[in-house]
Amino acid sequence: MSKKGLFGLLLAVGVPVISYYIVKFTSEGSVDMPRHYFFDTVIEKTEKGKLVKDTVWHKVANFTFTNQLNKSVSVDSLKGKILVVDYFFTRCPNPCPTLTRNMKKMQDAFLKNDSLVHFISLTVDPSRDSVEALKRYADKYKVRHNNWWFLTGDKQTIYKLAYDEFKAATIDGGEVDTAFLHTNKFYLLDRDRVIRGWYDGTDSIAMAKLAKDIGLLFLEKDKKKKRNLFRK
Template structure:
């Protein structure tokens, strides 16, 4: 029931009340303010940070990039397969989130970047995914160039306040989960070890997906996608 009620209730709330009443996840990391002149009137528009494209390899050995995920809300975390502390709990909580959207897996994409990509080979990621019953349809465990992953963590997702060169002695370890909207803006940070934060994240995913915009799906189309895999 949770798999159906979370996105459905999110749709009904957003559709009925509109974004002026329903709490919409705010934007993070403003980068500049543009001046707009139209019909002699001056207005200002804040431009927020946008996640850049990247190229990684997932647990199936597939080469993937951000461009493969158009029109999906993204949930991002950083982990490593041999982590004995926070990662097992973090992964289990994300598994609960994935289960909540199992009937509509085209809505959400979870991306887990390995912070130990040298040791976390495709085979290790695949075994880790099997052990935690991770569905690869909408959850990728990613490995790739360590410097690129660490640069993404620090300067795109902003989950670490430390600086480093991505070398052998550099290390990023965080319980933060990042919510990214369909326009690739950061819309939330959550404690991946806190089940209350995971519940809020589940609700915010639905809200962002159904956030009123020019190409927002209609209610019947949403329901069709929601129940298409129930049989």
């Protein structure tokens, strides 16, 4: 079976069985959730005579750019949603078309949960990727605009976001061209905009894992009520 076929099969089978996992993991008493990766600080405090450490995980800062519908949009408006983010440019011959096709498959897989997950593609070539270019590109791949933004804006701001907030250089092993960012990673952010994973957007197995991890993050909304169910 081709990678494309395998990816489609894994999504077709994997996403519907999330409800099964909920029942199964709840009965077993624990869930292995997508881990946290980057922290900003560790707070130490004393509780009942004991030193307690509380990790403050890195939260991606708010950003505002213009989308393919010529609307100024802010990620703060997506409060409570799971985010999947990638970087691309419309003139890219490879691997951007593959990234976009796989993101589209992910959007289709979570069609019934489109109010819970939002997709974002940031151009790394904003001088050429106008609003009109982004709209043509999005329409070419028949994306649904309601929960997928293609964003353009100031290049310096976009790149600073990639390096400082999404940790692109760290995730890509330091092999990132600061003059022209070109990464094939999909970044998964939870409802608090904390990075919970990154995935090779050209790889079918990685995409199936991303689909699974999105499903697991759906469960996390109730973690305060059922804290014993979650391991990290």
